[in-house]
Amino acid sequence: MSILEVRPAGERALLIELSDLDSVLALNGTLLDHPLPGQVEVLPAARTVQLSFNTPEQARAAMHLAADIELGESAASSGRLIEIPVHYDGADLAAVAELTGLSIEAVIDAHCAQQWTAAFGGFAPGFAYLAAENDTLQVPRRDTPRTAVPAGSVALAGNYSAVYPRESPGGWQLLGHTELRMWDSHRENPALIAPRDIVRFRAVPARATLSEQTTAQPSTPLGNGASAAHGPGLRILDAGVQSLLQDEGRAHLGHLGVPRSGAADLTALHQANRLVGNHPARAAIENLTGRLAVQAQGDMVLALAGADVCAEITPAEHDELRHPRPAPLNAPFALLDGERLRLSPGAAGLRSYLSIRGGFAVEAELGSCSSDTLSGLGPAPLRSGDFLPVNPVRSGHIVGAPEPSTLPLPEAEGHYLLRITPGPRADWFDTSGMTRLTDQDWVVSSDSNRVGVRLSTTDEGLPLERTRSGELQSEGVPLGALQVPPNGLPVLFLADHPVTGGYPVIATVREADVALAAQLPPGTHVRFTLDSSGTLNPATR
Template sequence: MIETAGETLAPKKAAGSKVGSVRAVGTRAVLAELSGTQDVLALQALLLEHPLPGQLDVLAAAETVLVTADSPVSARRIAAALLQLDLTAPVQRDGELVLIDTVYDGEDLAEVGELTGLGTEGVIAAHTGQIWTVAFAGFAPGFGYMVGENQALEVPRRSSPRTAVPAGSVALAGNYSAVYPRRSPGGWQLIGRTGAKMWDLDREQPALAAPGHRVQFRAVRDTVTLGPERPAQDRAPSVPAAEVASGLRVVSPGLQSLIQDLGRFGHSGLGVSGAGALDRASLRRANRLVGNAPSAAAVETVAGGVSVQAVGDQVLAVTGAPAELAIETLSRADSADDDFEPAWRTVPMATPFALLDGETLTIGAPESGFRSYLAVRGGVDAAPVLGSRSTDTMSGIGPAPLAAGQLLAAGGEAESGVVGHPELQPDFPGTGVTVLDVVPGPRADWFDADALPSFCGQDWEVKPQSNRVGMRLQGTPLQRSRQGELASEGTVAGALQVPPEGLPVLFLADHPITGGYPVIAVVVDSQLDRAAQVPIGGKIRFRWVPAGTNDHAAATTEHTTPEQEASN
């Protein structure tokens, strides 16, 4: 049966099944535990070939498969259905073969030869002499964990990770091989390099080697060089600045202003998180006020300070963290030379208003909350990436942060001929204590009996190092009851991961899709918007969802197999 403190959602299946147990990950996702990589591949293939009702996304990892659902009810049903799947005859996917030419001159090649006892030439022969299968993605878009046909190249990670690994580096760690798609920190053993572009958004399938693909490495002697990595901000906008006849000119971007919609989903298998607006309700409200579709792109800004000037007459609305909205206009002075002098007016929050050609809107510092949303009628017309215009600060996918002088074109996302009525907004968190409801995480059983009361019995302060990836919290550290490492597994927005120092990190929309630290709890989905509005220096107190509520029931309802039902 299901136990709420991070223990299994369901008992092991009958003999012959490869699904071990299923754990809740918040209220809209479940984690299936399996006996090894082959079972992970089998379940992943089965779910991709035959999706379960309500299934949104599937993310395989070393020993688990995370399934995200469209609702808490669907998550319950998926948890029960996973226990009934027969993995003894898995669905076979096409398994496209990808050839990767590799120069074997990596810095760790000689050391790997010593660790494996194969020598340098033996390592090259073993690496090129077998077919590798991409089991799952993680770490960065295009970084595929590949499993081989044997264990001859099993080696540990480096004791001291490198601060920068060049793009195209071919590497080994544990039983896996991989190619670094871009320059990044890393602790894998480097045995070679390739010029193959592992991640390219200009391709229909951005990942050269996606989960399910087979990979053959081929040794070459020619020098292989990757072209310079193209940063996100160098991508061409959907509408060139010279052609923007209607939209907004950025006068000042403030501390950080990003283009966001409701996010990109279904791409976790490629190593891409959902991203999107952190306060989804505020984004929808802003779009509704100007007559846009709910998912139209808008500007998300933190701590105020952003200023935009209208190019052509525009209809705008600002929602989220309440702040003064000041409009500067130019009026003719009563002087002989007909100079213009500035005049000011203010407009209310959560209300549609006109910003006439040449007028400038400035969003002041929030009175409470942290993030505000600026919508323009028609939506911000930015180039979509994987079906979304959202900026993902973790992977660099999507539009670059706004910059002074940038022109934002207004698009065609208006779906209503009229604007909305002014709306009431909820109360937003301040520097006091914000209470957030949580359900037990999938690894709450990694913590001792004192850690769980301590987690919910103290106020956690939001540290300045927080961002869209996660909120770093300061308080009395939590103690684990288990030592050692947790194999990387899928995670979700709202997860509270606890690194070895014992201070939780609350994952937000740009979080890494997999993590190797235990998740003690998960904020219920309905309160993620509120969590994202807690300002730096604000305090959070977590509260276990009371038994019997809908959110709690979605994560803890008992599941039984047909065999158990027959014996009851």
């Protein structure tokens, strides 16, 4: 058991590469019991552990400390023992028998006879990769993934087993199903299985259908209709293409498969809250493409930041004295009882943030009011008719003065510049690969979303080419990661990106520039530039 290399993964994270899964489990246990200075999260994966820190300085100091950690015995057995009853009625049970050369009964026996170690989380909240004791049931993923695997499905892939916590696409071989709920954010420990737990499966002879216990919980609904609203707040008249509640997100839950989420442009969120006198982390409405209409119930103060939208206030229906007026951007403004604020697309930017003095009074999930489009956690996307109540305004709640726009400006050549640091998997590309990444323009694709900005080439550009074949085993990926799939077209991970991925990350965009990237609409030209100011040097033993 040993540490092979410590690689930088952006400004505040390290990726520690190890020789085997036992080393991963041992290091994970050591770092949880004896954290390094400034350590905020440990994310184990198949052959790596990703460490994140509060500051770049702490990450830099940890580079050599991590390389010198002495691994003891594997901490695989330090967790709880979890028993999972399974109805072995899966669609791929016969295929697994054929792949392993066993009978169906022998496959079931082999699955139940051994203990499985929860090595790491990922893919979805509550999804745990369970490592086998032996390779009896080692099988490949399906050639064609299913578009929907039911919640509670028990499955195999490689030398791992897992239980799908919610309905989702997937390519694992299905053995059966369980009625246990794998994820419930209202429990003290939301994930039924956590890293280092030991799992044993038990066959349940009677066939049963998936109960409501295993179905995924929907996003938290918001007040809808007249019955929901009696105090001050905002009524959603038109939610536009996508309007979500977003704050700073859910930190330090990556080991359970929970993305951080939060505002795609944190700089704009903080500005919007600052302008109305809120704490910077308060939830605001994140609106995509600038189409939104709301109506005030009670007098309130709002602010708009982010995209350069057109904003107009129309008077209440009973108010014959006032006339429509423009609402300012990047400055606080009043919206009186019954007045309506309507946004329409403007000249620049993609996402606008609407904050309200006092903040929206909505229920948090796992410590955040953010709507996570990948995992389904948090409030549901806003719909027409929803009502958002507002917290009472405390004494001395002072609004801010107007501020300059936080929107990025293009370079003289017309492209936007994003600063990057190499790695953690730059060694999957030769020097010409990094040169190609930085010396040509890339174009923001229309397939982009809150998970990531998908990039394509210009007519003169070329995709990136790997110097290694095959795929990585799943490992942690930081915010701003430039992950490169086999087609050579990078994907820049934004707020809702998965916590682990299996494609090499050639470079990581500086955190300050991730907010910039979130404001770039499809068709925008982007260029990357190496920034060595925050680069961490790899360390080996």
